[in-house]
Amino acid sequence: MTEQRPPGDLHERSGELIEAYSLDALEADEAAIVNAHLDEGCEDCEEEISLLRSIVDRIPLGVPLRRTPPVLKERVLREVQADIEAGAARAAAPIPLPARRAAPEPSAPSRISALAAPWRPARFASMAASVAILAAVGLVGWNVVLQGDVSNLDDENEALLATVATVEEQQRDAQVALQSAQEEVADASARSDELETRMTAIVTVMGSDExxxxxxxxxxxxxxxxxxxxxxxxxxxxxxxxxxxxxxxxxxxxxxxxxxxxxxxxxxxxxxxxxxxxxxxxxxxxxxxxxxxxxxxxxxxxxxxxxxxxxxxxxxx
Missing domain, CATH: 2.60.40 (Immunoglobulin-like)
Structure with missing residues (x-):
């Protein structure tokens, strides 16, 4: 008979995979765990996935189109590492509880909540670290894209300058050809005028009776x-x-x-x-x-x- 996993255990395991699930980066068996948990109707996890995906979608829109300073990557990674260490420290520290009288045995829903409670601080710290990493990756990615665009603009500029030089050379050739054609037309016109004058003289002389x-x-x-x-x-x-x-x-x-x-x-x-x-x-x-x-x-x-x-x-x- 298959062993039944307690609901709290399923919730905890899916919580550890939420960030990667939001990025579609899970293996098939891991994604199946999260899907099974979501099918149970966990509103907290659905809300968290929706939040993470909306953040991922908006990261490129919030990055300005400028060259990234070389020190930015190191600073972001240091801050991310510090957040991760701080989150881990908070998760490991015991949570002080006020003294109270012994309570009766908790009901089934309370037991599930008790099992799920320990993962939340670390979970949100991990989520913050993931968002910071995604922001850093987005900045680096946009920097690469921007550098590629600048390189493409340089290539297009060189091609445009070459085209302009070719057009200018063609214009000079056309001007030389036009000038030559104009000279030929002028010569032809002069020869035509001379021929007409000659024919007029011949007719005038040969047609005279004196x-x-x-x-x-x-x-x-x-x-x-x-x-x-x-x-x-x-x-x-x-x-x-x-x-x-x-x-x-x-x-x-x-x-x-x-x-x-x-x-x-x-x-x-x-x-x-x-x-x-x-x-x-x-x-x-x-x-x-x-x-x-x-x-x-x-x-x-x-x-x-x-x-x-x-x-x-x-x-x-």
Missing amino acids: QERVSLAGTNDAPRGAWGNILVNSNDGTFIILASGLEPGGEGGYVLWIHTEGGDVIPVSFFYVNESGNGLGYGKIDGELGNASITVSHEYDRSVRAPTGPSKMERHR
Whole structure:
């Protein structure tokens, strides 16, 4: 036959396990002891478990987010140890009772209370120590979490700085590309304007019924067979020059010069030649060419104000 454990013994054993039970840290057989005791309807133990669990749940909420001082852990552990020793001393000390007359044999409920009484002082001292330990563990845990968050923020900051550097580099590349594109657009616009002006000059000259024509011949400094023609619209002075047989390629272009009777040399057109040595220039003069001396020279700068090299073509008389 199974031995029946006195109720007081069950209450005392479950009381020793209450703290661990509140943390779900008991083995299965120990948890069964506490559950059996709670099933008997012990309101004190249920109240204590509820209190401990509410304290455990609130510990993280009461911890400020700051770095834990190194001495805090040692101080808390010293205080916890002191509380444990003080509780043990109080539990071991005899409780003085006033002298009284002999009482009749206690009833069954009184016997149970007498058996359960000795564990209460030590039990509450142990509970206080457990709460203090949980608080210390919570502080240390939050410190670890906070340090981890700081480390994560450092990593995120480094990643953000790297992203900003990449974006800035991309912006610089985009600005260079934009500037290059703007220059290309400007060059294309200038070529388009020049082509339109050239076509206008050609139409103006070729569509005129009154033209002045001047022939040019190559000099000894030009390839054999070089020649050119100047066609002038006598109404407004617009002219075009058609050249052929000049030296193709190389840098620079050719300048058409008009030599006045006073000895001045006036540049009136700058033009390029293709790989075949053919070129077309245009411009505008005041009045007619008449008998003015005309030459063509090769120049590297279209803004030159006087010939810098020998004549390649001159007016054919």
